Amino acid sequence: MNARPLEARTPPPTSVEDARFAHESEEEFARILDFYGVRWQYEPRTFPLQYADDGRIVEAFSPDFYLPDLDLYIELTTLKQGLVTDKHRKLRRLQELYPGVHVKLLYKRDYLSLLTKYGIGGFGEGDGADVREILHSASEIERRVNDLGAQLTRDYAGRAPLFVGVLKGVTCFMADLMRHTSLPISIDFMTISSYEGDRSGAVRIVQDLAEDIHGRDVLLVEDIVDTGMTLATLLTMLRAREPATLAVCALLDKRVRRLVDVPLGYVGFEIPDEFVVGYGLDYRQRFRNLPFIATLAPEALQKK
Numbered sequence: 001m002n003a004r005p006l007e008a009r010t011p012p013p014t015s016v017e018d019a020r021f022a023h024e025s026e027e028e029f030a031r032i033l034d035f036y037g038v039r040w041q042y043e044p045r046t047f048p049l050q051y052a053d054d055g056r057i058v059e060a061f062s063p064d065f066y067l068p069d070l071d072l073y074i075e076l077t078t079l080k081q082g083l084v085t086d087k088h089r090k091l092r093r094l095q096e097l098y099p100g101v102h103v104k105l106l107y108k109r110d111y112l113s114l115l116t117k118y119g120i121g122g123f124g125e126g127d128g129a130d131v132r133e134i135l136h137s138a139s140e141i142e143r144r145v146n147d148l149g150a151q152l153t154r155d156y157a158g159r160a161p162l163f164v165g166v167l168k169g170v171t172c173f174m175a176d177l178m179r180h181t182s183l184p185i186s187i188d189f190m191t192i193s194s195y196e197g198d199r200s201g202a203v204r205i206v207q208d209l210a211e212d213i214h215g216r217d218v219l220l221v222e223d224i225v226d227t228g229m230t231l232a233t234l235l236t237m238l239r240a241r242e243p244a245t246l247a248v249c250a251l252l253d254k255r256v257r258r259l260v261d262v263p264l265g266y267v268g269f270e271i272p273d274e275f276v277v278g279y280g281l282d283y284r285q286r287f288r289n290l291p292f293i294a295t296l297a298p299e300a301l302q303k304k
Protein backbone atom coordinates (compact mmCIF):
# COMPACT_ATOMS: atom_id res chain seq x y z
CA MET A 1 0.00 0.00 0.00
CA ASN A 2 1.33 3.40 -0.97
CA ALA A 3 -0.17 5.82 1.57
CA ARG A 4 -0.31 9.46 0.59
CA PRO A 5 -2.31 12.38 1.95
CA LEU A 6 -5.29 13.80 0.10
CA GLU A 7 -5.34 17.54 -0.53
CA ALA A 8 -8.50 19.51 0.26
CA ARG A 9 -10.54 20.11 -2.91
CA THR A 10 -10.55 23.88 -2.40
CA PRO A 11 -7.60 25.87 -0.98
CA PRO A 12 -7.71 25.53 2.82
CA PRO A 13 -8.93 28.51 4.88
CA THR A 14 -6.15 30.64 6.35
CA SER A 15 -8.14 33.30 8.20
CA VAL A 16 -10.76 33.27 10.94
CA GLU A 17 -13.20 35.03 8.59
CA ASP A 18 -12.92 32.34 5.89
CA ALA A 19 -12.86 29.22 8.02
CA ARG A 20 -15.93 27.30 9.12
CA PHE A 21 -14.66 25.77 12.33
CA ALA A 22 -16.18 22.57 13.63
CA HIS A 23 -15.59 23.62 17.23
CA GLU A 24 -15.35 26.86 19.23
CA SER A 25 -11.94 25.95 20.62
CA GLU A 26 -10.59 25.75 17.07
CA GLU A 27 -11.64 29.32 16.35
CA GLU A 28 -10.08 30.52 19.57
CA PHE A 29 -6.88 28.64 18.75
CA ALA A 30 -6.80 30.26 15.28
CA ARG A 31 -7.07 33.67 16.95
CA ILE A 32 -4.16 32.80 19.22
CA LEU A 33 -2.06 31.86 16.19
CA ASP A 34 -3.06 35.13 14.50
CA PHE A 35 -2.08 37.01 17.63
CA TYR A 36 1.37 35.43 17.53
CA GLY A 37 1.62 35.99 13.78
CA VAL A 38 1.89 32.26 13.07
CA ARG A 39 0.50 31.37 9.63
CA TRP A 40 -1.96 28.50 9.59
CA GLN A 41 -4.22 26.44 7.34
CA TYR A 42 -7.39 24.82 8.60
CA GLU A 43 -7.81 21.09 7.80
CA PRO A 44 -5.78 21.27 4.58
CA ARG A 45 -5.08 17.54 4.25
CA THR A 46 -6.55 14.14 4.99
CA PHE A 47 -4.30 11.20 5.78
CA PRO A 48 -5.76 7.81 4.85
CA LEU A 49 -4.95 5.39 7.68
CA GLN A 50 -6.49 2.16 6.50
CA TYR A 51 -7.49 0.74 3.14
CA ALA A 52 -9.86 -2.10 2.29
CA ASP A 53 -8.62 -4.92 0.01
CA ASP A 54 -10.13 -3.18 -3.01
CA GLY A 55 -8.17 -0.01 -2.19
CA ARG A 56 -11.05 1.97 -0.69
CA ILE A 57 -10.12 4.21 2.26
CA VAL A 58 -11.83 2.92 5.39
CA GLU A 59 -10.18 5.13 7.98
CA ALA A 60 -8.61 8.57 7.69
CA PHE A 61 -7.43 11.45 9.82
CA SER A 62 -7.61 15.20 9.08
CA PRO A 63 -5.58 17.20 11.61
CA ASP A 64 -7.24 20.50 12.53
CA PHE A 65 -4.39 22.84 11.61
CA TYR A 66 -1.23 22.91 9.55
CA LEU A 67 1.41 25.52 10.40
CA PRO A 68 3.46 25.83 7.17
CA ASP A 69 6.33 27.82 8.72
CA LEU A 70 6.89 25.10 11.32
CA ASP A 71 5.88 22.22 9.01
CA LEU A 72 3.67 21.03 11.87
CA TYR A 73 0.14 19.66 12.12
CA ILE A 74 -1.89 20.41 15.24
CA GLU A 75 -4.82 18.41 16.49
CA LEU A 76 -6.80 20.01 19.31
CA THR A 77 -8.33 17.79 21.89
CA THR A 78 -10.58 19.31 24.48
CA LEU A 79 -12.82 16.28 24.43
CA LYS A 80 -13.54 13.32 26.62
CA GLN A 81 -10.86 10.81 27.56
CA GLY A 82 -12.36 8.06 25.36
CA LEU A 83 -12.01 10.23 22.27
CA VAL A 84 -8.46 11.21 23.26
CA THR A 85 -7.51 7.52 23.41
CA ASP A 86 -8.88 7.03 19.92
CA LYS A 87 -6.96 10.05 18.66
CA HIS A 88 -3.77 8.63 20.18
CA ARG A 89 -4.30 5.41 18.27
CA LYS A 90 -4.89 7.29 15.01
CA LEU A 91 -1.83 9.44 15.55
CA ARG A 92 0.38 6.40 16.14
CA ARG A 93 -0.93 4.89 12.92
CA LEU A 94 -0.33 8.14 11.07
CA GLN A 95 3.29 8.26 12.27
CA GLU A 96 3.83 4.67 11.09
CA LEU A 97 2.46 5.38 7.64
CA TYR A 98 3.85 8.90 7.19
CA PRO A 99 7.11 8.98 9.19
CA GLY A 100 8.16 12.40 7.87
CA VAL A 101 4.96 14.13 9.00
CA HIS A 102 5.02 16.05 12.30
CA VAL A 103 1.78 16.10 14.27
CA LYS A 104 1.20 17.43 17.75
CA LEU A 105 -1.83 16.72 19.88
CA LEU A 106 -2.71 19.79 21.92
CA TYR A 107 -4.36 18.90 25.20
CA LYS A 108 -6.80 20.95 27.16
CA ARG A 109 -4.15 21.98 29.71
CA ASP A 110 -1.79 23.13 26.90
CA TYR A 111 -4.65 25.06 25.41
CA LEU A 112 -5.51 26.73 28.71
CA SER A 113 -1.91 27.70 29.35
CA LEU A 114 -1.78 29.15 25.83
CA LEU A 115 -4.86 31.21 26.63
CA THR A 116 -3.09 32.45 29.73
CA LYS A 117 -0.01 33.40 27.75
CA TYR A 118 -2.16 34.98 25.10
CA GLY A 119 -3.42 37.27 27.84
CA ILE A 120 -7.09 37.10 26.94
CA GLY A 121 -7.85 35.27 30.15
CA GLY A 122 -6.74 37.73 32.74
CA PHE A 123 -5.99 34.56 34.64
CA GLY A 124 -4.56 35.21 38.04
CA GLU A 125 -1.58 33.15 39.08
CA GLY A 126 -2.71 29.53 38.94
CA ASP A 127 -6.30 30.28 37.85
CA GLY A 128 -5.85 28.34 34.61
CA ALA A 129 -5.34 25.12 36.52
CA ASP A 130 -8.56 25.70 38.50
CA VAL A 131 -10.73 25.69 35.40
CA ARG A 132 -12.18 22.30 34.57
CA GLU A 133 -14.20 22.93 31.43
CA ILE A 134 -15.06 25.95 29.33
CA LEU A 135 -18.83 25.79 28.77
CA HIS A 136 -19.07 28.93 26.64
CA SER A 137 -16.05 30.56 25.04
CA ALA A 138 -15.50 34.29 24.75
CA SER A 139 -16.39 34.31 21.06
CA GLU A 140 -19.53 32.25 21.65
CA ILE A 141 -20.67 34.64 24.37
CA GLU A 142 -19.96 37.62 22.13
CA ARG A 143 -22.12 36.17 19.35
CA ARG A 144 -24.98 35.30 21.69
CA VAL A 145 -24.98 38.69 23.43
CA ASN A 146 -24.94 40.32 20.02
CA ASP A 147 -28.08 38.32 19.08
CA LEU A 148 -29.80 39.24 22.35
CA GLY A 149 -29.03 42.93 21.76
CA ALA A 150 -30.50 42.71 18.27
CA GLN A 151 -33.63 41.02 19.63
CA LEU A 152 -34.05 43.70 22.34
CA THR A 153 -33.54 46.43 19.74
CA ARG A 154 -36.42 44.97 17.73
CA ASP A 155 -38.72 44.26 20.69
CA TYR A 156 -38.28 47.67 22.34
CA ALA A 157 -38.30 49.71 19.12
CA GLY A 158 -39.67 53.23 19.72
CA ARG A 159 -39.16 52.94 23.49
CA ALA A 160 -36.40 53.93 25.92
CA PRO A 161 -36.05 51.02 28.34
CA LEU A 162 -34.21 51.09 31.64
CA PHE A 163 -31.80 48.18 32.06
CA VAL A 164 -31.57 47.24 35.72
CA GLY A 165 -28.60 45.10 36.74
CA VAL A 166 -28.00 43.21 39.95
CA LEU A 167 -24.42 43.59 41.14
CA LYS A 168 -21.82 42.23 40.96
CA GLY A 169 -22.21 39.20 38.71
CA VAL A 170 -23.95 41.10 35.93
CA THR A 171 -21.15 43.58 35.20
CA CYS A 172 -19.67 41.91 32.07
CA PHE A 173 -23.05 40.94 30.66
CA MET A 174 -24.55 44.41 31.18
CA ALA A 175 -21.52 46.14 29.66
CA ASP A 176 -21.71 44.00 26.52
CA LEU A 177 -25.48 43.81 26.22
CA MET A 178 -26.00 47.57 26.35
CA ARG A 179 -23.38 48.10 23.64
CA HIS A 180 -25.20 45.65 21.37
CA THR A 181 -28.56 47.34 21.88
CA SER A 182 -29.27 50.23 19.50
CA LEU A 183 -31.86 52.05 21.60
CA PRO A 184 -31.85 55.13 23.86
CA ILE A 185 -31.49 52.99 26.99
CA SER A 186 -30.54 54.01 30.52
CA ILE A 187 -28.96 51.76 33.09
CA ASP A 188 -29.16 51.42 36.83
CA PHE A 189 -27.86 48.91 39.37
CA MET A 190 -28.84 47.50 42.69
CA THR A 191 -26.95 45.40 45.20
CA ILE A 192 -28.72 42.72 47.14
CA SER A 193 -27.71 40.15 49.68
CA SER A 194 -29.29 37.06 51.11
CA TYR A 195 -30.25 37.18 54.75
CA GLU A 196 -27.70 35.26 56.77
CA GLY A 197 -29.15 31.93 57.80
CA ASP A 198 -32.51 32.65 56.23
CA ARG A 199 -33.56 29.47 54.46
CA SER A 200 -36.41 31.11 52.58
CA GLY A 201 -33.91 32.65 50.16
CA ALA A 202 -35.32 36.11 50.90
CA VAL A 203 -33.18 38.94 49.63
CA ARG A 204 -32.35 42.30 51.18
CA ILE A 205 -31.57 45.44 49.20
CA VAL A 206 -28.11 46.66 50.19
CA GLN A 207 -28.02 49.47 47.64
CA ASP A 208 -31.21 50.54 45.89
CA LEU A 209 -31.73 51.95 42.39
CA ALA A 210 -31.05 55.61 41.79
CA GLU A 211 -33.86 55.87 39.22
CA ASP A 212 -37.60 55.96 39.81
CA ILE A 213 -38.97 53.11 37.72
CA HIS A 214 -42.64 54.12 37.91
CA GLY A 215 -44.12 54.06 34.40
CA ARG A 216 -40.82 52.94 32.80
CA ASP A 217 -40.11 49.97 30.55
CA VAL A 218 -37.82 48.02 32.84
CA LEU A 219 -35.59 45.15 31.76
CA LEU A 220 -34.07 43.28 34.68
CA VAL A 221 -30.67 42.00 33.53
CA GLU A 222 -29.44 38.98 35.48
CA ASP A 223 -26.27 36.92 35.35
CA ILE A 224 -27.73 33.55 36.28
CA VAL A 225 -31.05 32.13 37.36
CA ASP A 226 -30.73 29.02 39.47
CA THR A 227 -33.60 28.14 41.83
CA GLY A 228 -35.34 31.35 40.76
CA MET A 229 -35.80 32.51 44.39
CA THR A 230 -33.68 35.65 44.08
CA LEU A 231 -35.36 36.66 40.86
CA ALA A 232 -38.89 35.99 42.11
CA THR A 233 -38.28 38.22 45.15
CA LEU A 234 -36.72 40.96 43.04
CA LEU A 235 -39.61 40.91 40.58
CA THR A 236 -42.11 41.29 43.42
CA MET A 237 -40.15 44.26 44.79
CA LEU A 238 -39.89 45.94 41.40
CA ARG A 239 -43.52 45.29 40.43
CA ALA A 240 -44.64 47.11 43.57
CA ARG A 241 -43.05 50.27 42.11
CA GLU A 242 -45.42 50.02 39.12
CA PRO A 243 -43.19 50.06 36.04
CA ALA A 244 -45.05 50.21 32.69
CA THR A 245 -43.51 46.85 31.75
CA LEU A 246 -41.13 44.50 33.49
CA ALA A 247 -39.19 41.77 31.67
CA VAL A 248 -36.12 39.66 32.45
CA CYS A 249 -33.00 39.03 30.41
CA ALA A 250 -30.76 36.37 31.97
CA LEU A 251 -27.42 35.32 30.55
CA LEU A 252 -27.52 31.84 32.06
CA ASP A 253 -30.46 29.65 32.90
CA LYS A 254 -29.91 26.64 35.14
CA ARG A 255 -33.41 25.42 34.40
CA VAL A 256 -33.05 21.96 35.92
CA ARG A 257 -32.64 23.55 39.36
CA ARG A 258 -35.72 25.75 39.21
CA LEU A 259 -37.93 25.82 42.34
CA VAL A 260 -39.93 28.97 41.62
CA ASP A 261 -41.45 29.58 38.24
CA VAL A 262 -40.11 32.89 36.90
CA PRO A 263 -40.80 34.38 33.47
CA LEU A 264 -37.56 34.67 31.50
CA GLY A 265 -38.19 36.77 28.41
CA TYR A 266 -34.62 36.50 27.15
CA VAL A 267 -32.01 33.83 27.89
CA GLY A 268 -28.40 33.64 26.72
CA PHE A 269 -27.62 30.00 27.40
CA GLU A 270 -29.26 27.17 29.24
CA ILE A 271 -26.60 25.41 31.33
CA PRO A 272 -26.46 22.13 33.25
CA ASP A 273 -26.60 21.84 37.02
CA GLU A 274 -22.99 22.84 37.68
CA PHE A 275 -21.39 25.73 39.49
CA VAL A 276 -19.95 28.14 36.94
CA VAL A 277 -17.58 31.09 37.07
CA GLY A 278 -16.21 33.72 34.69
CA TYR A 279 -17.64 36.60 32.67
CA GLY A 280 -18.61 38.34 35.91
CA LEU A 281 -19.50 35.27 37.96
CA ASP A 282 -17.33 34.49 40.96
CA TYR A 283 -16.37 31.82 43.39
CA ARG A 284 -15.50 33.61 46.63
CA GLN A 285 -14.89 36.81 44.66
CA ARG A 286 -12.42 35.14 42.27
CA PHE A 287 -12.63 34.29 38.58
CA ARG A 288 -14.93 37.19 37.61
CA ASN A 289 -12.39 38.37 35.03
CA LEU A 290 -12.24 35.15 33.02
CA PRO A 291 -13.55 36.00 29.53
CA PHE A 292 -15.40 32.68 29.24
CA ILE A 293 -17.88 30.72 31.34
CA ALA A 294 -16.35 27.67 32.94
CA THR A 295 -16.78 25.03 35.58
CA LEU A 296 -14.13 24.67 38.26
CA ALA A 297 -12.01 21.67 39.16
CA PRO A 298 -13.22 20.00 42.37
CA GLU A 299 -9.91 20.97 44.09
CA ALA A 300 -10.62 24.65 43.35
CA LEU A 301 -14.09 24.40 44.88
CA GLN A 302 -12.60 23.01 48.08
CA LYS A 303 -9.99 25.78 48.40
CA LYS A 304 -10.67 28.45 50.99
Ligand code: 5GP
Binding pocket: 169, 201, 223, 224, 225, 226, 227, 228, 229, 230, 231, 274, 275, 276, 277, 281, 282, 283
Ligand atom coordinates in the same frame (compact mmCIF):
# COMPACT_ATOMS: atom_id res chain seq x y z
P1 5GP B 1 -31.26 31.61 42.69
O1 5GP B 1 -31.93 32.52 43.65
O2 5GP B 1 -31.88 31.62 41.31
O3 5GP B 1 -31.14 30.21 43.23
O4 5GP B 1 -29.75 32.05 42.59
C1 5GP B 1 -29.36 33.14 41.87
C2 5GP B 1 -28.04 33.66 42.35
O5 5GP B 1 -27.20 32.62 42.88
C3 5GP B 1 -27.27 34.26 41.20
O6 5GP B 1 -27.59 35.62 41.02
C4 5GP B 1 -25.84 34.02 41.61
O7 5GP B 1 -25.41 35.07 42.45
C5 5GP B 1 -25.88 32.75 42.42
N1 5GP B 1 -25.56 31.56 41.61
C6 5GP B 1 -26.38 30.55 41.25
N2 5GP B 1 -25.74 29.64 40.51
C7 5GP B 1 -24.47 30.07 40.38
C8 5GP B 1 -23.31 29.55 39.70
O8 5GP B 1 -23.30 28.50 39.05
N3 5GP B 1 -22.18 30.29 39.78
C9 5GP B 1 -22.11 31.47 40.47
N4 5GP B 1 -20.94 32.10 40.48
N5 5GP B 1 -23.19 31.99 41.11
C10 5GP B 1 -24.35 31.30 41.07
